[in-house]
Amino acid sequence: xxxxxxxxxxxxxxxxxxxxxxxxxxxxxxxxxxxxxxxxxxxxxxxxxxxxxxxxxxxxxxxxxxxxxxxxxxxxxxxxxxxxxxxxxxxxxxxxxxxxxxxxxxxxxxxxxxxxxxxxxxxxxxxxxxxxxxxxxxxxxxxxxxxxxxxxxxxxxxxxxxxxxxxxxxxxxxxxxxxxxxxxxxxxxxxxxxxxxxxxxxxxxxxxxxxxxxxxxxxxxxxxxxxxxxxxxxxxxxxxxxxxxxxxxxxxxxxxxxxxxxxxxxxxxxxxxxxxxxxxxxxxxxxxxxxxxxxxxxxxxxxxxxx
Amino acid sequence: xxxxxxxxxxxxxxxxxxxxxxxxxxxxxxxxxxxxxxxxxxxxxxxxxxxxxxxxxxxxxxxxxxxxxxxxxxxxxxxxxxxxxxxxxxxxxxxxxxxxxxxxxxxxxxxxxxxxxxxxxxxxxxxxxxxxxxxxxxxxxxxxxxxxxxxxxxxxxxxxxxxxxxxxxxxxxxxxxxxxxxxxxxxxxxxxxxxxxxxxxxxxxxxxxxxxxxxxxxxxxxxxxxxxxxxxxxxxxxxxxxxxxxxxxxxxxxxxxxxxxxxxxxxxxxxxxxxxxxxxxxxxxxxxxxxxxxxxxxxxxxxxxxx
Numbered sequence: 001x002x003x004x005x006x007x008x009x010x011x012x013x014x015x016x017x018x019x020x021x022x023x024x025x026x027x028x029x030x031x032x033x034x035x036x037x038x039x040x041x042x043x044x045x046x047x048x049x050x051x052x053x054x055x056x057x058x059x060x061x062x063x064x065x066x067x068x069x070x071x072x073x074x075x076x077x078x079x080x081x082x083x084x085x086x087x088x089x090x091x092x093x094x095x096x097x098x099x100x101x102x103x104x105x106x107x108x109x110x111x112x113x114x115x116x117x118x119x120x121x122x123x124x125x126x127x128x129x130x131x132x133x134x135x136x137x138x139x140x141x142x143x144x145x146x147x148x149x150x151x152x153x154x155x156x157x158x159x160x161x162x163x164x165x166x167x168x169x170x171x172x173x174x175x176x177x178x179x180x181x182x183x184x185x186x187x188x189x190x191x192x193x194x195x196x197x198x199x200x201x202x203x204x205x206x207x208x209x210x211x212x213x214x215x216x217x218x219x220x221x222x223x224x225x226x227x228x229x230x231x232x233x234x235x236x237x238x239x240x241x242x243x244x245x246x247x248x249x250x251x252x253x254x255x256x257x258x259x260x261x262x263x264x265x266x267x268x269x270x271x272x273x274x275x276x277x278x279x280x281x282x283x284x285x286x287x288x289x290x291x292x293x294x295x296x297x298x299x300x301x302x303x304x305x306x307x
Numbered sequence: 308x309x310x311x312x313x314x315x316x317x318x319x320x321x322x323x324x325x326x327x328x329x330x331x332x333x334x335x336x337x338x339x340x341x342x343x344x345x346x347x348x349x350x351x352x353x354x355x356x357x358x359x360x361x362x363x364x365x366x367x368x369x370x371x372x373x374x375x376x377x378x379x380x381x382x383x384x385x386x387x388x389x390x391x392x393x394x395x396x397x398x399x400x401x402x403x404x405x406x407x408x409x410x411x412x413x414x415x416x417x418x419x420x421x422x423x424x425x426x427x428x429x430x431x432x433x434x435x436x437x438x439x440x441x442x443x444x445x446x447x448x449x450x451x452x453x454x455x456x457x458x459x460x461x462x463x464x465x466x467x468x469x470x471x472x473x474x475x476x477x478x479x480x481x482x483x484x485x486x487x488x489x490x491x492x493x494x495x496x497x498x499x500x501x502x503x504x505x506x507x508x509x510x511x512x513x514x515x516x517x518x519x520x521x522x523x524x525x526x527x528x529x530x531x532x533x534x535x536x537x538x539x540x541x542x543x544x545x546x547x548x549x550x551x552x553x554x555x556x557x558x559x560x561x562x563x564x565x566x567x568x569x570x571x572x573x574x575x576x577x578x579x580x581x582x583x584x585x586x587x588x589x590x591x592x593x594x595x596x597x598x599x600x601x602x603x604x605x606x607x608x609x610x611x612x613x614x
Contacts (some may be wrong), residue, residue, distance in 0.1 A: 090492065185397065186533075186536055189535055209513070210516075212533060221517075223530055224606075226493075226494055226495045226519060226526055227493065228493050232495075300526060301527070301530075301603075301608040303527070303564075304377065304568075305601065305605065
């Protein structure tokens, strides 16, 4: 079974949407990435850090899904990273109400020895210098390094971000962030510029409008499934990245054609994620539901010019 | 050859974009619809009105493209409808600088006798009561009546708009207008509500994010081609509608599967329209360019799960 290393925050989230609000629930990029990737036949490890307040039941949940947590450090006298946010009525914009870094402030990721030869490395959104340190720990460069990031690092650590971007094969970024990073409005030109910074592939996430995959002069457009309601968008981007990485680790095929399929799997998993609060839907998802939804995505865009 | 009636304004536009500005150039929904439809094997007629200031060369241009203009009324002592607008830097929003109805204020469309049995009727954006009067002039209900409209009529003539919506088979509308018409944010629910108002098919145009086609419980999503630059969006929606209507009139197949293809043709034609000011690109477009772009649309979204 192919090995996949997942690096990123594991967190508590408190979420408010027009449909309701939650207390502190399980969240964080590495959590959503790990849950999405666990839908595939991969041997994955989460490299992260939590506090003594992190329930054992969550740790057991990861283990029960076959996720290695030997490098998910538990700092007994520390507190888990906490994020709180409130979504506006359109569900596309949100206000951050609280960000408490807690143990994440001193996160020094250590890749487990057994996973240092993994074929795929998924760097969830984190401080760019920390992401770089993980790449350096690998025995050799993985076949595919995928980087997720956000505008916060463009504002506060741009040089470090550019350094890590140079070392990765795929970057996943949203449309506004791609524009900010390149000062280009056209996503086609922005993607070209980002490819010039290092990555072979650029994935631009457009939320309810889908995702674009760029490679050389080619473009693949995976629409998002139009939904009757979006209950909670938290984690959708990370779930997309986890599905994308999990599918690629399982198939060990890093061609453009296979990355297209990975984008579809990522989109399909993200479409489940938003149906319930936090991780709830991802924890109750079976392979048949996923396969049915993949067919829905196929039907959504396929047309036959030959008839 | 299948007959197509096109009703709508023929206009002068003066356009300002970040890339430049124009004097009064040829524009108007019926113009863009007619030019797009003329890419197909159809016998189409434009029903509209212009003033004595409308150049004969434009009338000849329509005739040279095989478009019947016997019901394109020329009011010698009147002036042609004039619209002027300025696009913002993102090209997605614009300010209207001037709207001079002129001869359009007294437009009484008359469908030519020869076209009263047309299979397809395309009602471009116009006052809803005028759109209704055109449907009533047909000898029998056409096989397909397509309606385009805009938020202005929702604000000023909602009851008349609802009346005409009841009589049509397809409505094309943009996302914000679909939300306004139904008071629903989800486009899935909005489309359902609009289908409940009469039309069998609902097309929701999302500009750079593509177009959605709804039919019963099915959805087809045609992404827009990501472009390096959008030079002038004026007429893109009408060009979409004209390509959609022209393809359907040519093929005389009004099934969901064929409407999917019509959406792709409409999207492909719209992607040309925005490359130059006004009608410039549409006047210099050949069938090979169109067919090449249709293949680009195919490549943009197609993926193969079987391999």
